[in-house]
Amino acid sequence: MxxxxxxxxxxxxxxxxxxxxxxxxxxxxxxxxxxxxxxxxxxxxxxxxxxxxxxxxxxxxxxxxxxxxxxxxxxxxxxxxxxxxxxxxxxxxxxxxxxxxxxxxxxxxxxxxxxxxxxxxxxxxxxxxxxxxxxxxxxxxxxxxxxxxxxxxxxxxxxxxxxxxxxxxxxxxxxxxxxxxxxxxxxxxxxxxxxxxxxxxxxxxxxxxxQFELLTTFYANKKQPKRSAVSNGNPLLAPPYGIYKTGDGYIAIAMTNLDVLASAIDCLAILQYKQEHAFVERDAIKDILTAHLITHATMYWLEKLHDHKIWAMNVLDWRQLRTQDGYKQLxxxxxxxxxxxxxxxxxxxxxxxxxxxxxxxxxxxxxxxxxxxxxxxxxxxxxxxxxxx
Incomplete structure (x- = not known):
């Protein structure tokens, strides 16, 4: 150039x-x-x-x-x-x-x-x-x-x-x-x-x-942000944020409301928890999701999640990544x-x-x-x- x-x-x-x-x-x-x-x-x-x-x-x-x-x-x-x-x-x-x-x-x-x-x-x-x-x-x-x-x-x-x-x-x-x-x-x-x-x-x-996001919360309340006990993705974020094992691999799910997620993946059990309590109850919610998501393959869940406009991706190693058209395009x-x-x-x-x-x-x-x-x-x-x- x-x-x-x-x-x-x-x-x-x-x-x-x-x-x-x-x-x-x-x-x-x-x-x-x-x-x-x-x-x-x-x-x-x-x-x-x-x-x-x-x-x-x-x-x-x-x-x-x-x-x-x-x-x-x-x-x-x-x-x-x-x-x-x-x-x-x-x-x-x-x-x-x-x-x-x-x-x-x-x-x-x-x-x-x-x-x-x-x-x-x-x-x-x-x-x-x-x-x-x-x-x-x-x-x-x-x-x-x-x-x-x-x-x-x-x-x-x-x-x-x-x-x-x-x-x-x-x-x-x-x-x-x-x-x-x-x-x-x-x-x-x-x-x-x-x-x-x-x-x-x-x-x-x-x-x-x-670490400015995490440190700012610590400066504000003097409490160390705790990692979630299950599928921790970010200590500041409520479920489902994290990585979960599926029937044939792993899937990453980002931020979304519990009611939208429950509808997308047919997991009504998480609706016992209110959205405003999701962060406090994050480990219990993630335990439910862990047991639910293991029942089907990654692509099965991705199709459902994407149909509901929920941010989710499959988890790839580098060998798998290099086979993807999206990677090749870059x-x-x-x-x-x-x-x-x-x-x-x-x-x-x-x-x-x-x-x-x-x-x-x-x-x-x-x-x-x-x-x-x-x-x-x-x-x-x-x-x-x-x-x-």
Whole structure:
């Protein structure tokens, strides 16, 4: 797609693992030139973070997934030569991102105030685990730990279950997306006011913001929202909201009035409960629904529910999902060619601009793959850092 919205924007990504690199991935999808600044020999620690022990050459499949469409330069920040190259890059850059613990970039003279002396219009975006101050600032900012300490694990699963984490790195991805929001907002302001910006996020703040509905109810009545004991879907919502086993699988049913539901699925037993008492009696109602819905197959119930305009869907695993016409219509998959006949399939950017999806099938860079190119640019052989096509 020509004329991507961030063409001409250069991002220096000091970030590693997931949160910062996921922000860089989206910026690259939007057309920015994202240059990973990595340690010699080791590089981004995410290169060795393998999921299910899946590797592509010397790097993890996860690294390739989250770092496609970027460039890589290695620089030793402990010596003058490495810092000199970084300073030259900073002069030409628009954005810097990092997700190191507080104090790391200061140690190398690459904190916001120092960088601002080199490039007065820089957008400087950071992610920490728990903020830059306070008793938790030096704790490890790892996704599962953030889910645990933030209360999120008490929103999933049923009442008698142990705390249940999300099955993905939700804090990392939410925080990365919010970093992109902050960067784009700052770029717009810089276009109008020519001002730099320091954008600071933490995984903890992002995961708390993610729970704003639940936390607002807690702030109001000082009571922790309780998970329902049966088919919990959301601790704030009345039945039937949840997932139920059917005769051949599972079905998800969203919000609807009990009388409408009773008519749709011929379950008069739930009418002994009044709608205004549904939340208080949710487990008793869900017990009735559980026993009723197991008697027929999922599609049998879906037809009845949809006939009554009730929001319901069958529950699919990924193998089943890929066979569905609705999924195929989206074209969510894109192929990343790695050379030497190798490739893998990943998801594309979900955003459509001017009728076109943002496809960016360029592979992740090898460690230091653009060293010579970028060093030549910094030495003056090329006077501008051109955006990637």
């Amino acid at each position: 020509k004329h991507l919205p961030l063409n001409g924007i250069t991002v220096l990504e000091f970030s590693q693992y997931l949160s910062g690199p996921s922000a860089g991935l989206r910026l690259a999808d939007f057309g920015a030139r994202v240059i990973k600044v990595e340690r010699p020999e080791q590089g981004d620690a995410g290169r060795k973070l393998a999921i299910k022990n899946l590797w592509i050459d010397d790097n993890s499949l996860l690294f390739h997934t989250i770092n496609r469409n970027k460039q890589s330069i290695t620089a030793d920040l402990k010596n003058e030569e490495g810092i000199a190259v970084i300073h030259q890059l900073i002069k030409r850059a628009d954005v810097i991102t990092h997700n190191f613990r507080p104090g790391v970039m200061e140690k190398y003279g690459l904190d916001f105030n120092s960088v601002k002396q080199i490039n007065p219009s820089i957008i400087y975006a950071t992610i920490s685990g728990y903020g830059n101050e306070g008793p938790w600032k030096d704790l490890p900012g790892q996704d599962l730990l953030l889910q645990a300490i933030s209360g999120l694990t008490y929103t999933t699963g049923n009442l008698e279950d142990a705390p249940v984490p999300f099955g993905l790195s939700i804090a990392d991805y939410i925080c990365g997306a919010q970093m992109v929001q902050g960067i784009i907002a700052a770029l717009i302001r810089r276009q109008k006011a020519k001002q730099p910006a320091l954008i600071e996020l933490s995984l903890l703040e992002s995961i708390l913001d993610f 074209g969510m998959e894109q192929r990343i060619d790695l050379g030497n006949g190798k490739h893998f399939i990943t998801t594309r950017c979900p955003i459509k601009i001017n009728g076109a999806y943002l496809q960016s099938p360029v592979k992740a860079p090898a460690l230091g793959e653009q060293n010579e190119l970028i060093q030549n640019e910094c030495s003056g052989q090329q006077h501008t850092i051109k955006s990637m096509a």
